[in-house]
Amino acid sequence: KQEVTQIPAALSVPEGENLVLNCSFTDSAIYNLQWFRQDPGKGLTSLLLIQSSQREQTSGRLNASLDKSSGRSTLYIAASQPGDSATYLCAVRGNNDMRFGAGTRLTVKP
Amino acid sequence: KAGVTQTPRYLIKTRGQQVTLSCSPISGHRSVSWYQQTPGQGLQFLFEYFSETQRNKGNFPGRFSGRQFSNSRSEMNVSTLELGDSALYLCASSSRGASGGAITDTQYFGPGTRLTVL
Numbered sequence: 001k002q003e004v005t006q007i008p009a010a011l012s013v014p015e016g017e018n019l020v021l022n023c024s025f026t027d028s029a030i031y032n033l034q035w036f037r038q039d040p041g042k043g044l045t046s047l048l049l050i051q052s053s054q055r056e057q058t059s060g061r062l063n064a065s066l067d068k069s070s071g072r073s074t075l076y077i078a079a080s081q082p083g084d085s086a087t088y089l090c091a092v093r094g095n096n097d098m099r100f101g102a103g104t105r106l107t108v109k110p
Numbered sequence: 111k112a113g114v115t116q117t118p119r120y121l122i123k124t125r126g127q128q129v130t131l132s133c134s135p136i137s138g139h140r141s142v143s144w145y146q147q148t149p150g151q152g153l154q155f156l157f158e159y160f161s162e163t164q165r166n167k168g169n170f171p172g173r174f175s176g177r178q179f180s181n182s183r184s185e186m187n188v189s190t191l192e193l194g195d196s197a198l199y200l201c202a203s204s205s206r207g208a209s210g211g212a213i214t215d216t217q218y219f220g221p222g223t224r225l226t227v228l
Contacts (some may be wrong), residue, residue: 044202100145
């Protein structure tokens with residue numbers, strides 16, 4: 001059974017810092033991995049999707065990497081801003097479902 | 111292009127009642143998935159529909175059911191509501207593109223329906 005873990009559970013940084021969020025999964029037989037952000041009481045916004053054959057994806061200040069063999073993914077946020085404050089979730093797509101981590105709650109202080 | 115829409119946004123029911131939630135996917139998307147989000151369990155997969163057929167089902171009791179219509183709109187139903195069913199129910203759509211047999215889709219989520227069971 002696929003288990004997805006995100007570390008840390010919460011993170012607080014001053015504005016302008018670069019930061020890394022971590023996601024690990026136990027079963028490497030995945031189709032893809034997706035990073036989302038969720039604002040309080042809202043749905044999820046897709047940030048980046050990495051196919052199992054890819055190593056990384058970039059969008060603006062965001063860069064996500066995937067090491068399928070070790071069961072790890074990282075989300076790198078450059079030059080963080082207060083508007084980046086949200087909960088970040090990673091999700092692993094397997095054959096039968098999509099499994100989510102518990103998320104990292106990020107606070108970027110002005 | 112309009113995003114995923116879910117109705118209603120908020121619902122209050124009492125134990126024992128049943129409820130139906132609706133999801134309209136992004137135009138052209140043929141896959142709809144449903145998730146339950148609670149503070150204790152996080153996001154859990156309920157089921158996935160593609161072209162009116164249920165393709166996958168999560169580990170939920172039979173009180174949870176769903177269907178998809180020919181226009182790709184989907185509904186989920188929860189019968190005999192329990193207090194523990196209080197949650198944010200999220201719907202996601204994707205084109206469910208396939209490349210070499212792999213599932214390559216990006217999932218786009220709606221705002222959710224917040225269900226409170228009293």
